Amino acid sequence: MLEEGSVSGASSGASSPEPEEPFIPKFKVQFSDNVNKDGDSVKFTLQVLQDGLMSHVLEREFEDFEYLDHCVSTGQASRGLIIPPIPQRSAIDPYNAEIQSKRLMGKGSKTLIADEFHKDCQQLQKYLELLLSHPVLGKNEKLHDFLNEKTPPPRTKVKKGLMSKLSDTLDARKSSYPDSEEFFQKERDWVTKYQPAIAHTSEAFNKITCAQLRISHQLEQMVTALKVSTCPNDQVYNRQYNNINAIFLDCMDKLKNETEAKGNQEDMELGSTVGLWSRYLQAENNMLLDRTCLMVDYQSCNRALDKAKPNRKEAAEKAKKEAEVAFEECSDTARQEIKHFQRQRVQEMRECVERYAAFQLTSARTSLNALSIAFNQIKAINL
CATH class of the missing domain: 3.30.1520.10 (Phox-like domain)
Known part of the structure; x- marks a missing residue:
């Protein structure tokens, strides 16, 4: 007889063979x-x-x-x-x-x-x-x-019917059921902690992107205001003001374009990648829940076989065998999927963060260069 937290005497840890x-x-x-x-x-x-x-x-x-x-x-x-x-x-x-x-x-x-x-x-x-x-x-x-x-x-x-929604609700209740294998239990615990963390990261990064978009819009309004604030060139100080205004206007316009391009690039690079893996975690969670349901069904079939009367032994044995095969095949596939999933996630996130850091450095240098040029040009004006 199998223990409650056990699935079978044979381990499902045998990995599926790698493709040649x-x-x-x-x-x-x-x-x-x-x-x-x-x-x-x-x-x-x-x-x-x-x-x-x-x-x-x-x-x-x-x-x-x-x-x-x-x-x-x-x-x-x-x-x-x-x-x-x-x-x-x-x-x-x-x-x-x-x-x-x-x-x-x-x-x-x-x-x-x-x-x-x-x-x-x-x-x-x-x-x-x-x-x-x-x-x-x-x-x-x-x-x-x-x-x-x-x-x-x-x-x-595509719409879900009432019975499908009820089935999903019942399946979701099995998500806290202890797993029979340490590998999958650790993965489930990791998903439980990592999923809200990456979702929060995605939301926080979107707020940063939105803030840059608002800054770009405000810089655009400043540029527009500077364009209409020129004075007649009939006086020396008016000409000096117009020169300074033109230099400052050109600098703000460059910063506006750089901020807008920066926000779009960051959203296309890191923002979309973090959002993708946030959704991907939910897909992995759905897979793990599906496997947990198969595990629970298998354990139920084991208990039913132990309690089956002689005239129902054959049917119970068949149901147990089918549940065992379904669970073992799902476990083998899931193990390979998780390993590939984690390798791909780490690699893409690392590459994305590296590109993001390089772009931040380039963007900061571009902005600093625009401000330095404007500052030196204004200093050169003979007031």
């Missing part, structure tokens, strides 16, 4: 800057490449990617996979765009932030690249159809 050759994606994708917006409809243009050559060009809407995500998430025969997360949809209707602009620029601001479809293109391209490079998901037929067929998939709104 690295997986090579069948397709590569590249989004173009050609984004068409018609009301609430936004069409992205992506180029599909095969064998290094462009195969064809497709147009897809965000709903198409949502449907692809649903198909990939629910259509996998093997369990234990960490499904790459689809990015959040940008606000495109006027009402939500106004809400987002006030969140970024402040409640009292009347400035509307322009559509930033280049960010959507970057994030959606990364999403497809993660799917295509995955040794299992990269072979998904729905994914290949999505990239092969000119006609997009049916834009069906």
Whole structure:
């Protein structure tokens, strides 16, 4: 008889064999800057490449990617996979765009932030690249159809029914169930601590980006005010003031452009990467919860087999065997997924932070240079 905290006498720690050759994606994708917006409809243009050559060009809407995500998430025969997360949809209707602009620029601001479809293109391209490079998901037929067929998939709104929501609620209650293996228990404990931390980091970094956006907007208002504050050149001191004003105006304009470019670059680099791995942690958490549910089912089948009457022994043994196979296969797959996930996460975050630090240094030098030039030019004016 198995202990309550135990799963089976045989360990599921046997790792799945590594593939002899690295997986090579069948397709590569590249989004173009050609984004068409018609009301609430936004069409992205992506180029599909095969064998290094462009195969064809497709147009897809965000709903198409949502449907692809649903198909990939629910259509996998093997369990234990960490499904790459689809990015959040940008606000495109006027009402939500106004809400987002006030969140970024402040409640009292009347400035509307322009559509930033280049960010959507970057994030959606990364999403497809993660799917295509995955040794299992990269072979998904729905994914290949999505990239092969000119006609997009049916834009069906995916909704969860009442029974599905109840099932998710019951499964979520098993998240605190102690794991039978130390490896997975440590990973679950780590996710529990790291997930809110990286979510907080993502939110804090977004606030920094928003602050830089507001500073850029305020510098733009200062530049506008300086342009209309010139005086007639009929007096010497007026000419001196205009010279100083022109130098200062030019310096503030450069700082405004640098601040705006800095905010956009930081958001595209570190902001999007932190946001991606914040969502990715939720995907790993979902996988770990799914495995925990299989573990609980397996333990329940073990207890049922111990208590089964002779006429039900065969059915209980069969149910136990099926639950064991499902759990062991999921555990082996999950172990490899977690190891790959952690290697990729650490590598991408390290590279991103290095680029971020280098960009901060370059940006600071550019700003300092602009201020130094303006200061020396003003000092050279004979007052």
